[in-house]
Amino acid sequence: MGRHPHRRRFYLICYDIADNERRDDVSELLSGYGPRVQYSVFEAAVETPHVFDQLQQRLTDLVDPDEDQVRIYPLRVTDLDKITIIGNRRLEERDDFWII
Template sequence: MNKTKPKKAREVHSVFYVISYDIPDNQRRNQLAKVLKGFGTRVQYSVFEAHLTRSQFEQMKQAVDSVIDPDKDAVRYYALCRACVGRIEVPAVGDVTIVPETIVV
């Protein structure tokens, strides 16, 4: 008789990231936008917001690195704490990307 312990649910915490970029080449810029759309929400022409686990963040960075030219392109990742996300203000058009509750898998 196989007595295996039941698997426990584990919490997966996500972090809110703001990703901005300045890519002079149209083709690379369009490729990067496609990559980032797979991870987050476009909030401005060259700015995305995303809630990512550590693993997803690493996957996104690898995907970004496969597209950009580090000698010509600029990409920035900003990680915001929950308190900081709660203080985001959008005084004009647009919405703040909603922070998901803790995910249990």
């Protein structure tokens, strides 16, 4: 069988960003593609290769290549139902606040 050009593709995207502002920008961008599953890890779903290329370009534009790193791991759809999660801890979005 051939590839299906409009089948959603899934990725695990992790990052290590040195600067808080860049980290927030990357986090905000990735939150539009799927859930945060660890502090610096998102599960992302993209509709087409073109959308994936756009995501990669936006990430490239946001990070400092000398200080930051983003890793994108493709996930095979056939393996998504085999994901093992140990523990029930839920991530809560952090609200920045100041103590004065």
